[in-house]
Amino acid sequence: MGRLQKYLALILGLIIMMVLSICGASLYEGYRQTRISAITEANNVTLIVQRAISRNMEILSLAMDTLAYRYQHPLDLTHASDEERYNYLFGSTAAAHHITALAILDADGYVRVTSRRSASPSVVVNYSERTYFTVHRDSADAGLFISRPIKANLGNELPVVVLSKRLSRKDGSFDGVVLMALDMSYFRDLFTGLTLGEDGIMSLYSDDGVTYMRVPYHPSSIGREITNNPNFQRLRAMLVDNDGNFFARAHTDGVERLYTFRRIPDAPLIVLLGRSERFIFKTWYDTLYSVLLLLIIFTALAGVLLMLVRRELLKRVAAEKQLEDLARTDGLTGLLNRRSLDEALLAVWQRSQRSPTAGFSTLFIDVDYFKRYNDTYGHEMGDTVLQAVAAVLREHLQRQNDLAGRYGGEEFVVLLEQTDEHGALRMAQQLCEAIYNRGIPHSGSPLGVISVSIGVATMNRAPHQRMEDVLNAADHALYIAKREGRNRVCVAHPGQNDPLA
Ligand SMILES: Nc1nc2c(ncn2[C@@H]2O[C@H](COP(=O)(O)OP(=O)(O)OP(=O)(O)O)[C@@H](O)[C@H]2O)c(=O)[nH]1
The missing domain is CATH 3.30.450.20 (PAS domain)
Incomplete structure (x- = not known):
């Protein structure tokens, strides 16, 4: 199971x-x-x-280059309108969506030209301290400088980032910067x-x-x-x-x-x-949860299925065990039958041969005057006596390795594993007394009640001892017990002719 x-x-x-x-x-x-x-x-x-x-x-950057070039290489626009001059310098770049300003600062940081039409010429601001100016003034190869975000007050809500490039004269000296304010909204x-x-x-x-x-x-x-x-x-x-x-x-x-x-x-x-x-x-988590849910359902179903299979198997095992038990047990008493007894005896014997400490004892039990009982009370009542004897054996044999079986007719055999002669004698006497004390009336017996005689034999380690020797000794001891008057126990020593009662 x-x-x-x-x-x-x-x-x-x-x-x-x-x-x-x-x-x-x-x-x-x-x-x-x-x-x-x-x-x-x-x-x-x-x-x-x-x-x-x-x-x-x-x-x-290219648009800034164009502005720088046109600033540094002016055309003669004496007769041009302000609009034409503006367009020449800034082209359409100034109108680009995110460009807030395009301008040129001279070498001193003053605005020289700017795309911001609204810038007031009267307000003169100097930008020479701004990083986007100083970085070019101090280094000729700063390239395109990108400022930090600047809150520029150019009318736009977002800060701007200023892109700037250096203007150099022909001799390489600093000529100012070209710059572009790019709205962060870009x-x-x-x-x-x-x-x-x-x-x-x-x-x-x-x-x-x-x-x-x-x-x-x-x-x-x-x-x-x-x-x-x-x-x-x-x-x-x-x-x-x-x-x-x-x-x-x-x-x-x-x-x-x-x-x-x-x-x-x-x-x-x-x-x-x-x-x-x-x-x-x-999506992966959705799949994970679905799979987990399916797994839980699957596991539950598998569990239920296996429980059903288990139940069926257990039923089958129980049925098989019942059959096996039936084959192993004696139908009348429920004790082991002769065949099972023989098998058990053989197994006990083999174990005892393998281990020097594993000895065993055998009790041969026979109901006294049983023929007379049958003759007096009938065969059916005789059967109940055999069942009563079996019940006494079951009650007293509590150790797992103790076995009792019906050897045939009114004869029973008890196997006491790892039990020496002393222990076996004690057990035999208990059984003998217990059956006698049941007080099952038996008018054909001089005792007036049902009694048994028991022959006890313990395996010793004498050379050449065989299993049959132990059984024969017990049987012989039983014979002596009968001869000595019944309702008693007699102990035999295999190989000895005269067992001691
Ligand atoms: N009721 C019943 N009687 C059985 C069964 N098996 C054997 N017997 C009887 O048991 C009796 C055994 O008698 P005997 O072998 O002569 O021995 P006994 O009368 O018990 O005398 P002692 O053993 O010398 O005390 C026989 O009459 C058998 O018919 C059984 O299964 N049921």
């Missing part, structure tokens, strides 16, 4: 493990693929944004068009940690320093590769995101895309 349950549990365990492994493997593969797709997609998005910004920067409009998904973010930072733009947009984020943000520090550590990605929890809103960054070539800017893990793995 225990073994059957173990097998069933093992089968159930194996089936569940197999299903779990298959589901686990395909879920893991799904997770891996989702992750790879998310990274690829994010890389593509940052690449497109990076190229859009680069291309725009290049166009703006970046905001560029980022807002992208589908970022739930909790997605898109940002533009300088490589020293200043926020230029962040969507979802909030004015307070522009110009904010994030140098100490652990995720930014992690990004900076990876910047040698110009692009990369990592999963991390945002310290600001606690959202787990896949961060993908890319450096803008020839500019100190980094574009960063963050997409929430929950959004990325939403």
Whole structure:
């Protein structure tokens, strides 16, 4: 029974493990693929944004070059109108959507020309202290300088970023700067068009940690320093590769995101895309929950099925055991039958031969004057006496290895494993007394009640001793017990002719 349950549990365990492994493997593969797709997609998005910004920067830079050239190589526009002069210098660039101003500062930092028509000529401002000016004044090869976000009071709600380039004279000396104010709404409009998904973010930072733009947009984020943000520090550590990605929890809103960054070539800017893990793995999580639900249902069904199989098997095992018991037991007394007794005897004998400490004793029990009983009370009553004797044997033989069987007719045999002569004698006397004390009336017996005689033999380790020797000795001892007057126990020693009563 225990073994059957173990097998069933093992089968159930194996089936569940197999299903779990298959589901686990395909879920893991799904997770891996989702992750790879998310990274690829994010890389593509940052690449497109990076190229859009680069291309725009290049166009703006070229427009600044054109202005610088026309400023430094003026045509004779003596007779031209102000409008014609304006158009010659700035062309249509000044009208571009996100460009708030185009201007030339001279070597002292004063505005020489500006695209801002509203600028009042009476207000003279000196810009020589501004970084976008000093950087070019102090270095001839600063290239295109991109300022930090500046609140420029140019009438636009968002700060601007100033792009500037150096003007040099023929001898290489400093001749001022050409500059362009780019409205931050350029970046905001560029980022807002992208589908970022739930909790997605898109940002533009300088490589020293200043926020230029962040969507979802909030004015307070522009110009904010994030140098100490652990995720930014992690990004900076990876910047040698110009692009990369990592999963991390945002310290600001606690959202787990896949961060993908890319450096803008020839500019100190980094574009960063963050997409929430929950959004990325939403479909995968939905699949996971469905699979878990199916697994629970499957496990429950498998369990129920196995319980049913178990019940059926147990029924079968019980039926088989019943059959086996019937084949092993004596129909009248329920004790072992002769065949089972012989088998048990052989097994006990073999065990005793293997282990020097495992001796055993045999009791041969015979009902006294039983023929007379049958003759007096009838065969059926005789049967009940045999059942009563069997009941006494069962009551007294409590040890697991003690066996009792009906040897034939009114003869019983008891096998007492690992019991020496002394113990066997005591048990035999108890049985003898117990049967006598039952007081089953027997008018044909001089005692007036049913009694038994018992022959006891204990296996000794005499050389050449055989199993039959023990049985014969017990049988012989029983014969002596009968001869000595019945209702008694007689102990035999195999090989000895004269057993002791
Ligand atoms: N009722 C009944 N009697 C049985 C059964 N098997 C054997 N007997 C009877 O048991 C009796 C055995 O008699 P005997 O071998 O002469 O021995 P006894 O009369 O008990 O005399 P002692 O053993 O010398 O005391 C016989 O009459 C058998 O018919 C059985 O299954 N049921």
